[in-house]
Amino acid sequence: MSDSESGQHEPFEPPVQWKFFLRRSVIPEKLLGCLGSAISGSDQQCLCGKQCFCNLVRSLISLDATCSSAPLSILRSGGKGYGLFAQRAIAAGSFVTEFTGELVKLVAEGDLGRYSIPLRCAPHFVLDAGACGGKARFVNHSCKPNSVMVEWLSSAKLDCAPVIALTDIPSGQEITIDYKEPSTFGWDEEQPCLCGSSPECHPPHALLSYGMVRSWAEEAMFYAVVLPPQDGDAILEQQIWDVDFGVHPGPGAQKHLRRRDMEGSWL
């Protein structure tokens, strides 16, 4: 009898290796201003264009969200393998955890592994937690998710990929996100979705039916930008990998990828 059939949850800790990966330990505590002003000293337009998304971002992430990850367990989640579960209640808008992984160049579309997410802000790169990452790599897909994974950009640089609670999550509930695209985390279009959220179930390959409002909201979430925290320099020292956009990361923007060594110097 499988774990899921017996109803037993078997704790599991992922191996964490110390290699190069995107990670930061502090999330700015407050969202300040609009993106247009967040790119300080520039006259670049706000990426949100006419439909300013700052209100959406503010409504998504609570102003008192902090860097501390919620206590989470990795447990069996039915036929989905392992999943992430809240050990305590998590309030909507809270920082749940951070997706950490190696920044890897995508050679071919099929390269996306079970623990790799494509990056919207750097389309030819993925964050890969296969060999090196944290608990967030066990987050499963749901068509009715209670959380969202976003790409935080600070001063037009990719800072981290936190998972934020969209709803109040009771203790013991599984943390889920919408994978959005079929290739995310090696999702196989042929595989059935086991999220159990019928009738809302629309596995990642059915995303085109979302409609305009939804896709606008998703774009907005992926371009959430915050001002750097006061101690931004200290934090940057801890950041081994960095994505440096020569200009702002809007559509068609020229992108430069640079790499830092362990001391933080550019290679």
Ligand SMILES: C[S@@+](CC[C@H](N)C(=O)[O-])C[C@H]1O[C@@H](n2cnc3c(N)ncnc32)[C@H](O)[C@@H]1O
């Ligand atoms: C990032 S991993 C999530 C952790 C995974 N459950 C594990 O034990 O390694 C992504 C993989 O989990 C499985 N998965 C996630 N959500 C699922 C769902 N709603 N239905 C079926 N399989 C799912 C898929 O195989 C997917 O490629």
